Amino acid sequence: QVQLVESGGDSVQVGGSLRLSCAVSGFAGTSACVGWFRQFPGKGREGVAAIAPYRFPTYADSVKGRFTISRNEATGTLYLQMNNLKPEDTAMYYCGALRRPLLPVGWSAADFEYWGQGTQVTVSS
Secondary structure (H helix, E strand, O other): OOOOEEOOOOOOOOOOOOEEEEEEEEOOHHEEEEEEEEOOOOOOEEEEEEEOOOOOOOOOOOOOOEEEEEEEOOOOEEEEEOOOHHHHHHHEEEEEEEOOOOOOOOHHHHHOEEEEEOOEEEEOO
C-alpha cells in the first residue's frame, strides 16, 4: 500500500526557512517520480518541484534558487528545503508520487497518482 505522509509545515516570517519532509512507502524509490505541490485557497494544485530517479530535479520558476527538492533513497523520504520564503509561498503543500521512472513532459498535478494529506506553510511579513 502506497503511503505519503508530509510534515514540517509551520508559520514563519518573510525571509525565513523551512524544510518539509514526506515519508514515502509502498514502492521502491527508483521506480517512481516524486514531487512537491502547493495549493492556494480556491485554486488548483500547482507543481513546485519534482524529481525522477537518477535525474536532475525540475522546479517551478517561482521557486528556482530558493527551494531545493531532494530524496533519501535509503529511507524513501522526500524533502523540500525552502529558503527566503515570501508571503506568496503561503499555501498547503502536498507531496505526490507517480509510479513511472520518468516525469511526463510538462508534468502537472494531474499526472500524479498518490498524495499525502498536506502540510500548511504560512509566511507572514
